[in-house]
Amino acid sequence: MKHIAFGILGAAALGFMASAASAGTLDTVKQKGFIQCGVSTGLAGFSAPDDKGDWKGIDADFCRAVAAAVFGDGSKVKFTPLSAKERFTALQSGEIDILSRNTTWTSNRDSALGLDFVGITYYDGQGFMINAKKLPGVNSALQLSGAAVCVQSGTTTELNLADYFKKNKMEYNPVVFENLNEVNAAYDAGRCDAYTTDQSGLYGIRLTLSSPADHVVLPEIISKEPLGPAVRQGDDQWAHIARWTYFALLNAEEAGITQANVDEMKTSTDPNIQRLLGTEPDGKYGADLGLSNDWVVNIVKAVGNYGEMFERNVGSGSPLKIARGINALWTKGGLQYGPPIR
Numbered sequence: 180m181k182h183i184a185f186g187i188l189g190a191a192a193l194g195f196m197a198s199a200a201s202a203g204t205l206d207t208v209k210q211k212g213f214i215q216c217g218v219s220t221g222l223a224g225f226s227a228p229d230d231k232g233d234w235k236g237i238d239a240d241f242c243r244a245v246a247a248a249v250f251g252d253g254s255k256v257k258f259t260p261l262s263a264k265e266r267f268t269a270l271q272s273g274e275i276d277i278l279s280r281n282t283t284w285t286s287n288r289d290s291a292l293g294l295d296f297v298g299i300t301y302y303d304g305q306g307f308m309i310n311a312k313k314l315p316g317v318n319s320a321l322q323l324s325g326a327a328v329c330v331q332s333g334t335t336t337e338l339n340l341a342d343y344f345k346k347n348k349m350e351y352n353p354v355v356f357e358n359l360n361e362v363n364a365a366y367d368a369g370r371c372d373a374y375t376t377d378q379s380g381l382y383g384i385r386l387t388l389s390s391p392a393d394h395v396v397l398p399e400i401i402s403k404e405p406l407g408p409a410v411r412q413g414d415d416q417w418a419h420i421a422r423w424t425y426f427a428l429l430n431a432e433e434a435g436i437t438q439a440n441v442d443e444m445k446t447s448t449d450p451n452i453q454r455l456l457g458t459e460p461d462g463k464y465g466a467d468l469g470l471s472n473d474w475v476v477n478i479v480k481a482v483g484n485y486g487e488m489f490e491r492n493v494g495s496g497s498p499l500k501i502a503r504g505i506n507a508l509w510t511k512g513g514l515q516y517g518p519p520i521r
Contacts (some may be wrong), residue, residue: 191441204276204410204417205249205469209297216242217275220260220359223383224493224501225281225301232365234258238279240482241408245277245424250476253481264333264357267292270411277421281377283335288476294409295418298425301407301493302505302514305339306378308385311395320399324349329371332357336376338509339402363387377404382499392477420468427475429517430455432484433508441479454521464520475520485515 208214216223218226218238226238241254259275270278271293282288282305284296304397307320307328319322320343330337332355344351354371356362366374367388374381381396388394408425410418431437434452436444443477445456453459465472489506490496 204414205420209275210247212250213257214242214246214249214274214277215259216245216256216258217259217261217266217278217280218242218267219280220262222281222359222380223386224379224497224499225383226258226260226279227383235302235492238281238408239427240488241279242277244428244478244482244488245421247477247481248420248424248427248468250472251471251473253479255478262333262358263331270294271410273411275501276417277375277408277410281380281406282409283377284405284407284409288409293412295412296409297422299405299407299514300425301379303377303379303401303404303406305336305375305404306381306400307397308366308374308381308394309372309397310393312393313369318397320373320397320401321347321349323351323373324507325335325351326372327352327354327370329356329362329366329374330356331355331359331362331376332408334376335402335404340375342369343401359403377406379493379499379501382501392501410460420470421519423468424478426517427455427478427520428482428488429508429515430487430520431475431479432486433510433517436479436484438479438483438487441476445476451519451521 180370218234221227222236225236226234227236239258242256246256247253261269261280266278266280266282269275280333284299288294289296307323309317328340328351330340337355340353354365356365363384365371368386374384378396378400385391385394408421408423434455436452436455444452447453450459454462454464456476457465457474462472462514465474468474489503493499494503495500503513505514508513509516
């Protein structure tokens, strides 16, 4: 009976997806006048409200970039905070138009769950954090056998944790919560010996703890966590808009186009820049996507290029101070690479 029930639920979810896709997300978004963006319940550097209630972070800014591409205005977006368990259903059902919530791209999510990932906005990996004062002799995750480990349910983190301890023949006691704030509170209260999630997340979470200096992120990276936004399958136009928004951010950085100089760069005679900024005579790259030809100009004006977005939210201009590392452009030894707009 359980299998039958899950089959009915799965069919219903697919029905929702087909209905939402057939309506055409771009048309729906234009009719209501904004993009509904699914984000986390609060993860510093990626999506978290500030003291004024304004959402900040790479994931939030990506949704603003899509809004700028569609409307010419990055403020035409509303944010829906979602737990890890809620996020996929919200996208499948049409409650949100795009999921931009530090979500790992996996084969199951890309197929069985009906998601269409549009890119990898942050290359990450899962790590561990401990309270060094309580565990002074621990400097490696391999020393955590028998530990109680805080982890969020419904995530690849939970699965990777089980794999890592099984592979290394270690025992552990998972302390599992659905809500991220509950996980944070449990760890801060000392209910766990260690906390595991994406390493970027650990740096952000550490800043929220009662004594941040007491906590250390261990060196091991135990998984590949390619984080990026996703849309529903079956709506190619909307997927193309989201995907090429991401590529536009990368190409703008590579071309040296910034929030400060984008208007000046519109006068460039470089054919690559003209195509990117929609100033090429008879160019129609924006129209091909269902957008205006100055869609990239609008994106950069709203959030800057990818590098600016990175540095402001998680890099040198943020409290997290995370180095670009493999998230640098391919021209600087990293993995970020935008296909050409031409």
